[in-house]
Amino acid sequence: MPGAAASAAALLTGGAVLALVTCTAPALAVAPAAAPAPAPGEKIAEALTKSPVYVDPSYAASAVPPARQKELARQIDATGLPIKVVLVPLAKGDAYDGEADTLAGVVRDRLKDRAPSADRTPSPDSDLILLTTDGEFPGSVRGHEWPGDAHQAEDAANAVDLMDELDDASLADLTAEAVTVIERGNGTAEYEKQTKKLDESLAEHRGAGSDGKGGDSGADGNNAPPWALITAIALPALALALLTPFLVRSARRRSGSAAAPFTLPRAVFAAARAADEAELRRRAEAEVLALGEAARAADAGATPGLQRALDAYAAAGTVLDSAHGLPDLAGVLALVTEGRDALDGTPDPLPLCFFNPLHGRAARTIPWRPLGHRDQLHVSACPACARAISECRAPEVLTDTPAPDGRPVPYFEVDAESSVWAATGYGSLLGDAAGDGIAVRVGRGDFSRGRGGTRETRG
Structure with a gap:
């Protein structure tokens, strides 16, 4: 085994790595206090109190223009379900480290903070269905749901991502179809259908x-x-x-x-x-x-x-x-x-x-x-x-x-x-x-x- 690969592999052989990971914590310098920055997701949560749809300005120009945002809001209102949409670009190193699950969790927490109970503590879990952009696939949507999965939101969004007829659909169209599948309540069945x-x-x-x-040996042999x-x-x-x-x-x-x-x-x-x-x-x-x-x-x-x-x-x-x-x-x-x-x-x-x-x-x-x-x-x-x-x-x-x-x-x-x-x-x-x-x-x-x-x- 050549060079660095051989040395690296030799280091690993026989090592019990999992239980005892060696690391040294660096000393932390104490920085002077600074004015607190807005908590991640706070702006989004505030906007969601006014409309069930939040779209980052970078998407609003073409992917989900204001007219489509209003259509989505009307569609969601008509379902009577606690659906909210958050479409923002995600990238490694941002406030959510490019992870859709992190974005969804932060937005959920900020929404809970904005609806405290009588003793001013965060409210208990309430039904929430959240459709977000996908950190891995910017042209796709992810489904999240709390406290359970009664509306099969995750499967609904995944099913939409597999639909042939939506191959070249816009982010707005994908989101609208995900809302439709969630409203029908058959996200899991639809996902299984698409997988089949x-x-x-x-x-x-x-x-x-x-x-x-x-047979054919290749017509393009020339x-x-x-x-x-x-x-x-x-x-x-x-x-x-x-x-x-x-x-x-x-x-x-x-x-x-x-x-x-x-x-x-x-x-x-x-x-x-x-x-x-x-x-x-x-x-x-x-x-x-x-x-x-x-x-x-x-x-x-x-x-x-x-x-x-x-x-x-x-x-x-x-x-x-x-x-x-x-x-x-x-x-x-x-x-x-x-x-x-x-x-x-x-x-x-x-x-x-x-x-x-x-x-x-x-x-x-x-x-x-x-x-x-x-x-x-x-x-x-x-x-x-x-x-x-x-x-x-x-x-x-x-x-x-x-x-x-x-x-x-x-x-x-x-x-x-x-x-x-x-x-x-x-x-x-x-x-x-x-x-x-x-x-x-x-x-x-x-x-x-x-x-x-x-x-x-x-x-």
Whole structure:
């Protein structure tokens, strides 16, 4: 194992990292008192006392103009439900750290503060349905509900995000449709319906790919070589042009900025949080197919990273075909992310979260010292894990079950010689050598060798 990656992996082997995270709290300088700034969300809460719809001025110019805001307010009033809408841009480092859940929680707290009980303490929980922008997908909406989920708001918003007919809908239209589904009260059923359509579409096109695997050798053979490479790399390539719009929706719905890093759809990580391996496998398969479609549609002359994207696509297919458990499926997602970054030409992209890649794209690189080692590593972490480390708490990590006893351990404590994931940290532990990457490791056989009996096989 070359260079920095070998040293980093060696540091991890055998370390019991979770329970005892080493950190040193810096001394805090006492700053002079300053005039208190308005609490985050206070302005929004104040506006929501006058109208159920709050739209940031940056969205009001085009995405949700004043006339549409009034239409939404009338639609909400007609439902008789405690629905409020907050559409504001979210970004890492802002008052909500780019998280829709944080925004929703803050707004809810500010609303409670503005409606105190008789003894002037914050009021108890009351029904609230909140539709907000999504920190990961600026063109999508998120549903939140308190104290329970009687109106199925979260599922309603997720269902709207999957509807083919709303592929190119505006933020105002998506919000209006979410209100409609919430009013009907069938958000969960609608979400299951849309998910079933996705699964049926995937099954149909998997069949189409296998039926055509011995046929067309590529009518575009006279064009640039990458098209022949795509055909040779994976059997489903001929079917990718027929994939349903859902498989490429995530690419179209992501931030319009070409420099914005690729992010995986919410549904992928929702399945992971529910420990639903079968659903995560389906989602991972969809992302692999979508990567192949994006590679097929790329302009070879204008995409310097096309070959690396194709390598990542092939590697993701290899891992997916023999994946056992969440660590391997997380590896598929890491490879998809690597391929997307290559296609997009994202400069110095951060990989998925080192501690648990199912948390999504890392937000920053942090110093971290495994138990029993004097040297620090620098790993990429999501906001939650970075916060845990800074507060001397154990982050939530992805576990694996290596042979012989199959006892769950942090994936990075598995012998790096038998786990490409432990060796690479899903991207965090890769060296600086040009051309290194997870796809390169899988392509040279590191994943296959790691499956040669040193790890328990799980069905």
